[in-house]
Amino acid sequence: MCQQCVDAVRKHWPDLPEDQYGELLWGATAFPFACGEETANQVAEMAERSGQDLGLALALADEDTDRAMKALDAQPDKV
Ligand SMILES: [Zn+2]
Numbered sequence: 572m573c574q575q576c577v578d579a580v581r582k583h584w585p586d587l588p589e590d591q592y593g594e595l596l597w598g599a600t601a602f603p604f605a606c607g608e609e610t611a612n613q614v615a616e617m618a619e620r621s622g623q624d625l626g627l628a629l630a631l632a633d634e635d636t637d638r639a640m641k642a643l644d645a646q647p648d649k650v
Pocket residue numbers: 572573574575576577606607610
């Protein structure tokens with residue numbers, strides 16, 4: 572993770588211990604496929620949606636993934 576990701580977590584998750592930054596980034600954002608501004612935006616969004624609760628943020632991210640997969644399945648023309 573780059574300095575931009577670290578700064579975003581520090582800003583939006585001021586109470587999160589530094590050894591859990593990776594868990595948040597891996598579990599609740601597109602990191603490591605995205606890094607930098609996109610990840611920083613997701614970090615901010617997840618802080619807001621979860622109230623800075625790491626467990627809740629991970630659960631919300633899981634739900635987002637499930638919803639995205641189901642939406643894909645629901646498109647009949649999609650292979
Ligand atoms: Zn980064």
